[in-house]
Amino acid sequence: MLFFHQLGGELAKLFARKRTYIGFAAFMALEILILLIFQIPKVQRGWQRTIERAGYGFDSYFSGTTLAFQMVIWTAFILGGLYIALVSGDIVAKEVEEGTMRMTLCRPVSRVRLLLLKYCTCVIYTMSLVLFIGTSALAVATLKEGVGGFFAIQPLAGVFQMYDTGEGVLRYLFAMPFLGLSMLSVASLGFMLSCCNMKPAAATICTLSYFLADMIFRGIPYFEDIKAWFITTHTEAWYHMLRTPIPVEKMVQDYAYLAGINATLVIVGVVIFQSRDFKS
Amino acid sequence: MIQIANLHKTFAGRPALKGVSFEVRRGEIFGLLGHNGAGKSTTFGILLGQVYPNEGEAFIDGVSVQKDRASALRKVGAIFETPGFYDYLSGWKNLEILASYSGIVSGRELEEAVQIVGLEKRIHDRVKTYSHGMRQRLALAQALVPAPEAVLLDEPTEGLDPEGIHEMRELIKRLNHDRGLTVMLSSHLLSEVQQLCDRVVILHQGSKMFEGRWTELDDERKRFRLGIDDWERAVALGITIAVQPDIIELGPNDDVSDVVKRLVNAGVKVRAVEPLRPTLESLYLDLIREHKADT
Numbered sequence: 001m002l003f004f005h006q007l008g009g010e011l012a013k014l015f016a017r018k019r020t021y022i023g024f025a026a027f028m029a030l031e032i033l034i035l036l037i038f039q040i041p042k043v044q045r046g047w048q049r050t051i052e053r054a055g056y057g058f059d060s061y062f063s064g065t066t067l068a069f070q071m072v073i074w075t076a077f078i079l080g081g082l083y084i085a086l087v088s089g090d091i092v093a094k095e096v097e098e099g100t101m102r103m104t105l106c107r108p109v110s111r112v113r114l115l116l117l118k119y120c121t122c123v124i125y126t127m128s129l130v131l132f133i134g135t136s137a138l139a140v141a142t143l144k145e146g147v148g149g150f151f152a153i154q155p156l157a158g159v160f161q162m163y164d165t166g167e168g169v170l171r172y173l174f175a176m177p178f179l180g181l182s183m184l185s186v187a188s189l190g191f192m193l194s195c196c197n198m199k200p201a202a203a204t205i206c207t208l209s210y211f212l213a214d215m216i217f218r219g220i221p222y223f224e225d226i227k228a229w230f231i232t233t234h235t236e237a238w239y240h241m242l243r244t245p246i247p248v249e250k251m252v253q254d255y256a257y258l259a260g261i262n263a264t265l266v267i268v269g270v271v272i273f274q275s276r277d278f279k280s
Numbered sequence: 281m282i283q284i285a286n287l288h289k290t291f292a293g294r295p296a297l298k299g300v301s302f303e304v305r306r307g308e309i310f311g312l313l314g315h316n317g318a319g320k321s322t323t324f325g326i327l328l329g330q331v332y333p334n335e336g337e338a339f340i341d342g343v344s345v346q347k348d349r350a351s352a353l354r355k356v357g358a359i360f361e362t363p364g365f366y367d368y369l370s371g372w373k374n375l376e377i378l379a380s381y382s383g384i385v386s387g388r389e390l391e392e393a394v395q396i397v398g399l400e401k402r403i404h405d406r407v408k409t410y411s412h413g414m415r416q417r418l419a420l421a422q423a424l425v426p427a428p429e430a431v432l433l434d435e436p437t438e439g440l441d442p443e444g445i446h447e448m449r450e451l452i453k454r455l456n457h458d459r460g461l462t463v464m465l466s467s468h469l470l471s472e473v474q475q476l477c478d479r480v481v482i483l484h485q486g487s488k489m490f491e492g493r494w495t496e497l498d499d500e501r502k503r504f505r506l507g508i509d510d511w512e513r514a515v516a517l518g519i520t521i522a523v524q525p526d527i528i529e530l531g532p533n534d535d536v537s538d539v540v541k542r543l544v545n546a547g548v549k550v551r552a553v554e555p556l557r558p559t560l561e562s563l564y565l566d567l568i569r570e571h572k573a574d575t
Contacts (some may be wrong), residue, residue, distance in 0.1 A: 001384075005384060013377065016366075024348070088538065099364025100364060101361070101364075102360060102364065103363060103365070104430075105329070105330050106353070106357070106358040107382050108350040114381075277330065278325065278330040279321060279325045280321055280364065
């Protein structure tokens, strides 16, 4: 009970920040921008060619779900990682920098519990952000293009699938929590770095740099044999929800790997934080 | 109530505390005095479990902060020189959040704390609109929930204007008198410690130089300002000059009338004899001087 009371305080702190609201507004703006790009005739012709080459009708499959999926991919890639890294990188380091951590540590609360609360806050933020991206993209795209079949295409992840309206929407909606789980790795690394003696901005930049480097190196053929060691190889597991049949075993494997990585990062963060002296 | 036992602490090889021990009794106002870097904040940090000592232990009501921090801190509230708040939240929300880490605290308890520090009118405003004095009062309010037995105040009047200093001082006195709170405060403002504290510890470069009632030192060191025409002859008569050339210091058993008599008998004209009540500042400077001489 007390834990949830304290978690409520942590969430109140996070969601009272202007930056959090601006973040959500920025996602909406980016989604609308992507939607506008899809209205350019040249872009639409490209989609028409691809859909029709696959033997399906453009009018049926250039739908709200199809566009929402593309919007989510780009929004999560461009802004999602950035905002999650920003929030998780700030979550401890910012409080240390502003002196509020010392005020909190005057209280009879253990450092481990405090960090657990903060990590839970990161998890809730990540999940709510991803669900917001997913639902708002679907809402905006459906408003513009209406309902229809779902053409799920992401060449980099090897996704190329067609679904009817009902199954498409369900697949899309069920994929979102898994995208959230994938993004938790960004939050976990940001959180771990935030527990170190570094500036909040440094924690954010290091987190983003790591994931960018991970993604770039993973794409280099030289590293093909060790591809499984890269985190971003496993964060793509949410695309599995869009494959037929869903490779459940592979999904479990990927998310178990990510859970292990996340747990390790959180434990390392806690150990580092536990050993630190806090003094003005 | 509070016990510090043989604390040693080094930061990057630099000693910050060198075997400091002292005790704060229940119900007293206790002062920790020293320059910046003397070890005051480190002592507070160790007492709150925010800094790990290399050696030694701190106890609050018999519970070791190092062994059972959560239990030890249940009975204390604390504030710092520059208290950090969530500026974008109201004072009330700050209180709610900070107090939640001590358990479930009722709104009534928070209201009472706000009333004590006199922030009722502005408590629902955002903290970013508060003056420094108001922030300090808010800090004190959060230290008062949920009903502590002792409060640790690290430089509580730092940065306040004279009126703010006076208000804070009166507030501390009131809390001690009305609620029987044990108060441990650190300061480099000698007058503040002098006006507030029953007993003091003086720290210098991480070492304890003095512990006790400052009036104890006062009794031991009787000083007088003498107006005489021949200091050379006075010194030849064995009169000890202290601090300044016109101030003499007598031992606990000496009497100033004997000194005057000796001077007059030796033909020295005595124009004035003014007893000097030592200030904490003079004691502090003396102790540092003695400490330097010893080392």
